[in-house]
Amino acid sequence: MAVQARTVHRAVMQSEVLQQLGAEGGGDFLDCTLGGGGHTRAILEANSENQVTAADRDESALARANELVSQYQGRLEVLKSCFSDLSSKLEGRKFQGVLADLGVSSDQLQGQRGFSFNDVGPLDMRMDEHASKTAYEVVNNTGSQELYVILKNGGVGKEARRLVQAIVAARPIQTTAKLAEVIRSVACGSKSKLDPATLAFQAIRMAVNDELPELQALLQLAPEIVRHQGRLVIITFHSLEDRAVTARMREWQGGANMPALWPGALPTSSLGKFLTNKALRPSEREVDENPRARSARLRAFEFA
Ligand SMILES: C[S@@+](CC[C@H](N)C(=O)[O-])C[C@H]1O[C@@H](n2cnc3c(N)ncnc32)[C@H](O)[C@@H]1O
Known part of the structure; x- marks a missing residue:
């Protein structure tokens, strides 16, 4: 790195x-x-x-x-x-x-380590690069119910259920750019001032890093x-x-x-x-x- x-x-x-x-x-x-x-x-x-x-x-x-x-x-x-x-x-x-x-x-956000939805690289998001759990694992290998709890608790709100369905349908998701695209396709009508990918990325990051x-x-x-x-x-x-x-x-x-x-x-x-x-x-x-x-x-x- x-x-x-x-x-x-x-x-x-x-x-x-x-x-x-x-x-x-x-x-x-x-x-x-x-x-x-x-x-x-x-x-x-x-x-x-x-x-x-x-x-x-x-x-x-x-x-x-x-x-x-x-x-x-x-x-x-x-x-x-x-x-x-x-x-x-x-x-x-x-x-x-x-x-x-x-x-x-x-x-970390600007280090091309997968923390930002503007990154193009692999889904990583680990603060400690020697840790075993990556964002790839959380996004692709977590059961639907657990993923829903991660997103909902992370503040994603009422789109959390639809977002889980979209993520599961798009698996395997390899890159941050692809994940951001899936999130935006679900939350494009959201009235929140924040980019919907911001909250979803934060929720996934919090799960990756416990x-x-x-x-x-x-x-x-x-x-x-x-x-x-x-x-x-x-x-x-x-x-x-x-x-x-x-x-x-x-x-x-x-x-x-x-x-x-x-x-x-x-x-x-x-x-x-x-x-x-x-x-x-x-x-x-x-x-x-x-x-x-x-x-x-x-x-x-x-x-x-
Ligand atoms: C918001 S930044 C801290 C910025 C710092 N106060 C400064 O003035 O530059 C948070 C830092 O805490 C580290 N961090 C977050 N959770 C941690 C944890 N559970 N154990 C150790 N370091 C952690 C992150 O890797 C990151 O570098």
């Missing part, structure tokens, strides 16, 4: 991230979604004492970060890991602040990797993700489902508090300058 030398990704809600993490106050931080390195760089710039461990499951993101590693000598460490492997890779380490900026980066189970793994781990009075900041781009984050933070605040490893806590005590009563949204100006920020929602939690 060719790696673009420079990132084309613009970090979203950068000042809100720094503020909610308390990055100016100094400390050690875990960026679980290195991507183009925008947030990592901003955290390193916020305080010259800050240390960052930045993880991603995409090797091209890690390769691109070599320049950052040498620029911030001794203050940045990068790590290949998906959320569900972080527990074993971090070996009990805890951080002052943990950030996850979910979804795909613009580098994005919701991965998020649940991160939420399960969070109380063990954030220090007392440390913070967790999560940016979501999909309502299902936002709901999962909110539900888990509510449980922590209310004291339910106490993880057995939380030292010294009574079973009913709260793990901490929301820093954001409502999700923070990007400013109109940011959305004008970076339309990808449009659906971002940021939630932050401080552990007691």
Whole structure:
């Protein structure tokens, strides 16, 4: 895979991230979604004492970060890991602040890796190119009912049933261009402002990369990797993700489902508090300058 030398990704809600993490106050931080390195760089710039461990499951993101590693000598460490492997890779380490900026980066969308319906190549969409499940497999080998659930949950709406029928009839679908053509043939009368292929591609991408189970793994781990009075900041781009984050933070605040490893806590005590009563949204100006920020929602939690 060719790696673009420079990132084309613009970090979203950068000042809100720094503020909610308390990055100016100094400390050690875990960026679980290195991507183009925008947030990592901003955290390193916020305080010259800050240390960052930045993880991603995409090797091209890690390769691109070599320049950052040498620029911030001794203050940045990068790590290949998906959320569900972080527990074993971090070996009990805890951080002052943990950030996850979910979804795909613009580098991935523009990297001819099948993430974009404008691509012409094979159906891939893997964030980790060594993962076994590709979009080809999800599109061509998933049963109709499961494919319907993937598309419906992904936000495709009332066209989901017809879309499944069209996909099944067109199998095997080999390329992103062919998949986009099938989707548009079904959804050509849709009133949505979004290209129907956008939602269907997002739904398939989320299934290929197990994005919701991965998020649940991160939420399960969070109380063990954030220090007392440390913070967790999560940016979501999909309502299902936002709901999962909110539900888990509510449980922590209310004291339910106490993880057995939380030292010294009574079973009913709260793990901490929301820093954001409502999700923070990007400013109109940011959305004008970076339309990808449009659906971002940021939630932050401080552990007691
Ligand atoms: C929206 S981008 C992050 C952009 C980054 N914050 C920046 O400022 O450039 C999301 C990144 O997270 C990675 N990612 C998404 N889900 C992941 C997971 N479950 N485990 C590890 N990395 C993941 C993707 O590969 C992608 O590079």
